[in-house]
Amino acid sequence: MAILMCPPDHFAVEYEINPWMKVQNAVDRPRAQQQWQELFLTYRRLGQTVELAQPMPGNPDMVFTANAGVVRNGKAVLSHFHHPERQGEEPFWWAAFHNRGYQVTLMPKDVSFEGAGDALFVGERLFCGYGFRTDRASHELVRDALDVEVVSLELVDPSFYHLDTCFCPLSKDVVMFAPEAFSATSAKLIRRMVRHVIEVPTSVALDFVCNGVTIGDQVVSSTGLENLAEDLHHAGFRTTSLPMTEFMKAGGGVRCLSLFLD
Ligand code: ARG
Secondary structure (H helix, E strand, O other): OEEEEOOHHHOOOOOOOOOOOOOOOOOOHHHHHHHHHHHHHHHHHOOOEEEEOOOOOOOOOOOOHHHOEEEEOOEEEEOEOOOHHHHOOHHHHHHHHHHOOOEEEOOOOOOOEOHHHOEEEEOOEEEEEEOOOOOOHHHHHHHHHHOOEEEEEEEOOHHHOOHHHOEEEEEOOEEEEOHHHEOHHHHHHHHHHOOEEEEOOHHHHOOOOOOOEEEOOEEEEEHHHHHHHHHHHHOOOEEEEEOOHHHHOOOOOOHHHOEEOO
């Protein structure tokens, strides 16, 4: 399995489409480069293949490859962004999938879907978020395109506007998630569908801790992960935490910067 990343050459906060983004809170570009590089090197050290997408000027959020689409078994569902500010990325992501040989499905024009930002596999089941970026109507289209079981989850807190900001699959039966980011019904559904859940307090989740990835038994996330180290060690995981301050200014962390290809 390879991970798709996009170098932060054009990364900046140039518009505000989530509560984290403040144009006046400028990104420190050299520091962003350094934080991105550290994540890249961490993946390499953990034996992962990292593929790179070409960063395009005028698309400052392209660094968040998780939002390109969602992939499974040679098929990709391309994102159709909710905000016009990011829709310019779509042809580049289409090409990235097409050139890698994926059979690409597009969303209808009036249905938004933000890829792996709102669609995460736990084993064979695809958990999909809706409420801010992704329309619920996309879920059945994704289900049909990828031929997988989909579980729809309602997001209710604008600070956790993508599923991957508050829900993190750690293995096929372990998930960490921030219950308050979900409607009561959806939080219950998660507890019912996943064998082992680690519940993350909102105060901890606000450090983008749930925006992590797992490589084998190694959880990689932002520095706040240390607050959960004990729980995670208990559940059999090791932890690597990395500073993500520059990407958090745009509302992203480790997972947003990483798209798992297959
Ligand atoms: N500024 C980007 C946006 O608001 C951040 C995307 C974060 N990506 C993610 N997978 N949560 O669209």
